Amino acid sequence: MTAAIKAQDVKALRDITGTGMMDSKRALEAAEGDLERAKDWLRQKGIARARAKAVRVAREGTVEVYVHHDRQLGVLVELNSESDFVARTEGFQHLAHEIALHIAAASPQYVRRDDVPAELIEQKRADFRKQAALLNKPSQLVEKIVDGKLNEFFKREVLLEQPWTKDDKRTVKEVLDEAVSGYGENITLSRFARFRIGQSPEVESDAGNS
Amino acid sequence: MPATASPTPEGGGKPIPAEQVKALRDATGAGMMDSKRALEATNGDFEKAKDWLRLKGMAKAGAKSTRTAREGIIATYVHHNHQLGVLVEINSESDFVARNDEFRHLAHEIAVHIAAAEPRYLRREDVRQGVLDRERAIFEAQASEQKKPANVIEKIVQGKLNDFYKREVLLDQPFAKDDKRTVDQLLKEAIAKLGENITISRFARFKVGEAS
Numbered sequence: 001m002t003a004a005i006k007a008q009d010v011k012a013l014r015d016i017t018g019t020g021m022m023d024s025k026r027a028l029e030a031a032e033g034d035l036e037r038a039k040d041w042l043r044q045k046g047i048a049r050a051r052a053k054a055v056r057v058a059r060e061g062t063v064e065v066y067v068h069h070d071r072q073l074g075v076l077v078e079l080n081s082e083s084d085f086v087a088r089t090e091g092f093q094h095l096a097h098e099i100a101l102h103i104a105a106a107s108p109q110y111v112r113r114d115d116v117p118a119e120l121i122e123q124k125r126a127d128f129r130k131q132a133a134l135l136n137k138p139s140q141l142v143e144k145i146v147d148g149k150l151n152e153f154f155k156r157e158v159l160l161e162q163p164w165t166k167d168d169k170r171t172v173k174e175v176l177d178e179a180v181s182g183y184g185e186n187i188t189l190s191r192f193a194r195f196r197i198g199q200s201p202e203v204e205s206d207a208g209n210s
Numbered sequence: 211m212p213a214t215a216s217p218t219p220e221g222g223g224k225p226i227p228a229e230q231v232k233a234l235r236d237a238t239g240a241g242m243m244d245s246k247r248a249l250e251a252t253n254g255d256f257e258k259a260k261d262w263l264r265l266k267g268m269a270k271a272g273a274k275s276t277r278t279a280r281e282g283i284i285a286t287y288v289h290h291n292h293q294l295g296v297l298v299e300i301n302s303e304s305d306f307v308a309r310n311d312e313f314r315h316l317a318h319e320i321a322v323h324i325a326a327a328e329p330r331y332l333r334r335e336d337v338r339q340g341v342l343d344r345e346r347a348i349f350e351a352q353a354s355e356q357k358k359p360a361n362v363i364e365k366i367v368q369g370k371l372n373d374f375y376k377r378e379v380l381l382d383q384p385f386a387k388d389d390k391r392t393v394d395q396l397l398k399e400a401i402a403k404l405g406e407n408i409t410i411s412r413f414a415r416f417k418v419g420e421a422s
Contacts (some may be wrong), residue, residue: 044351061418063295065286071314074284076297078416087418093292166281193414195299198280 006027013038017048059190060087066100075100077192084187092187095179101165102172103192108159111189116158124153159192226254238263239403244352258319267402275398277407281308285317289323296324303406314406316400322386323393324413329380332410337379345374 005028013024013035019042027047027208030039035157061080068074079096081087110116128149132142154161160173170178179187219332226249234245234256240263248266252258282301289295300317302308332335353363375382381394391399393410400408 041350042354043348046352059419062292063288063416063418064292065288065297067284067286071283071285071308074286074297074299076286076295076414078295078417078418080418086291157264191416193297193416195284195297195412195414197282197284197299197301 002024005033009033009035013042013159017042019047023047055111059188060084061070061190062093062096062105063085064093064096064100066097068104070195073104074195075103076194077103080185080190084186086183086187089183090190092179092183095175095187098166099172099189100192102162103159103194105165106159106162107196108162108192109157111159111191113154113158113161116154119206159189226250230254230256234259234263240267264399264402267399274401274405274407275409277303279303279409280406281305282411283308283313283317285321286322287318289325293418294325294416296321296413298324299411301409301411302404307404307406307408308385310404313400313404316396316408319387320393320396320410323383324380324415327380327383328339328415329383330378331380331414332412333380333381334375337375342371345371380413403419 005025009028010021010024013028014021017039019027023042024038027041027045028035030041033047038050039119044210059080060083061078061079063076065077077096077100079092079099081092086092087208114155125146128146129142131149132145133141137145155163160171160176162172164170164172164175176187176189222288230249231242231245234249235242238245238260240248244263244266245259248259248262249256252262254352281304282299285296285300287296287299289318298317298321300313300320302313304366307313349367350363352370353366356363356366358366363370376384381392381397383393385391385396386395397408397410
């Protein structure tokens, strides 16, 4: 007996691949309900195109760029709203621009704390603990010092936790929260890229190989 | 009598009129001596001489492409409705070339290309092995359904993998404004012209609502 195919899986596969209901169902049956294998099956049969549509998330927003006048530094950022209406307002576009400027100046590495790799946090924790141990303090105090240093690290590297460059009494997250209450809809910062000439990992590894 | 006719070293070839040398220089930006040599090597055939210079330039570009390029500029493109944006780093060896108008124009063209052609990777090496294995498995399954001999199947699979690279890898993509050249060839031509290694080291392309 084959596994029962769930209607929402059929719908999800249709949305991703743009194929018909019956084909999507057959693909899922052939793949025993595995969505990824079903996608491959559809391509093997020549039903789905090679380039499936990128996964759409329900969000509106704006993409803003900033490039320094000497072209040695550039920033790309996506700021999202729930409605197209809010995304098109001047205030929203201005906020996106200000955030791009902030990223250029404050050089964050991550959008949010969750984006920091767990191994890096563990490594930082171990380093801070080693430093704190030199102070000969009781262990619960050492842990407090370690937590404090870790928070400083997040404030330095995580965009949402950085002090806003134009007013360092607020964090970037607080600036966004104010926009949320101003517009009455959720405002999120989904991603950014910040390039500085000669700082790409590729350039570094090229140098290592030569 | 024609204005000036420079005799060729071999004596047997046609003399190359100076105005032709000048026309070739103007058309290609190559030096006087190279233009003359190109016309001599192609018996004064203007179009062939252009190809000759291009090939020579390409050979030079090949030699330069191993040199490290760490100067450069960041080029950006943002669609007027702010739903799509591109950031790209293009490198040269010297600050001098990085400030050159032609270099800056190239950087802009590449940013626009990335916006239009949606590459996912910079170079072939950037495609993860898992992704490649999966593509290969699909192509093999497709090809084996056609009941062809194994060596033919392997050729079909190889061809499809090449199509995959042409679609997803920036350097392998046909240039959006002139699909007879790939982006890599465009860079090689710029190397030949500007006399320095030129590379793309990274890019980012954001479209609103598209998962990264």
